[in-house]
Amino acid sequence: MEIRRVKNRSLNEEVKEALYRYIKSMDIQKNNKLPREEALAEMLGVSRITIRRSLTELSHEGVIFRKHGIGTFVNADALQIKITFNPAQEFEKLIRNSGYKAEVELVNIEIKLAGYNGSNKLQIDPExxxxxxxxxFYADGNPAIYCIDRFPRKLIEGDISPNDIKLSIFEFLKAKAGKIVTRDIVEISTAMVTEDDKLAAYMNSVKPKAFLVFESVNFDQDNNPVFYDTEYYDTDLIRFSSCRQKDIY
Structure with a gap:
């Protein structure tokens, strides 16, 4: 595989994605050892510091592991994982990575006062x-994820078009407010949904069912909260996996 130079050397995420594509192209049954940092830096046209930072992140995610004095190696088991908790993925990409055709339906837009909860999460006034x-979000036509996004109205000048907001919330805020989401803080729980709930109607659930729930606050490039959301996952369709590193004492 030809490994392409990174267009913007300041984008660590682009370097990391380029490395991941390179790793996926390797025949790890024959050789799972990565080239030296100097060689990777030359191939991508970036500094060793940038390469080292991206490799460190891939190591934390379990994609690679290092043997002191020997080199850096690909973790074959981690490559079998389709969906991980970290890094976060946009829903349509997440659904495609699960092996389904992805579609999205905008079901409601409304404007309300932030209140105590919203003001606390977004660091704005309750009024x-x-x-x-x-x-x-649908997977092969079946409802897989129900998401509620909430962001300050003052971030967006003028009217908010349903066609615009149907796009990814990340792309929308980047295009309309210049906000680039760089990280989030997530609380994970479950919720039992009955046939009387609004969620049950959206998710075509005709009997009590448990959903995986993510509640997250998302921060921009200046470390300011820009939106918070609640995500409900049907685990019959969407399942997460994680390759966790262990503390060694």
């Missing part, structure tokens, strides 16, 4: 308005 966007 400030927030835009609430509800979407359902």
């Amino acid at each position: 400030d308005e927030v835009v609430i966007v509800e979407k359902v």
Whole structure:
């Protein structure tokens, strides 16, 4: 595989993705050892520091492991994982990585006052308005993820078009507000949904069912909260895996 130079050397994520593509192209049954940092830096046209930073992140995610004095190696088991908790993925990409055709439906947009909870999460005044966007993401035509995004109305000048907001919330905020989401803080729980719940109607659930729930606050490039969301996953369709590193004492 030809490994392409990175266009913007300041984008660590692009370097990391390029390394991951390179790793996926390797025949790890024959050789799972990566080239030296100097060689990778030359192939990508970036500094060794940038390469080292990206390799460190891949190591934390379990994709690679290092043997002191020997080299850096690919973890074949980690490459079998389709969906991970970290890094976070956009829903449509997540669904495609699960092996399904992805579609999205915008089911509701409304504007409300932030209130105590919203103001606390977004660090705004309780009387400030927030835009609430509800979407359902489908996997091969079956509802797989229900998501509620909430962001300050004052971030967006002018009207908010349903066609615009149907896009990824990350792309929307980047295009309309210049906000680039770089990280989030997630709380994970479960929720039992009954046939009387609104969620049950959106997710075509005709009987009580447990959903995996992510509640997250998302931060921009200046470390300011820009939106918070609640995500409901049907684990019959979407399952997460994790390759965790262990503390060695």
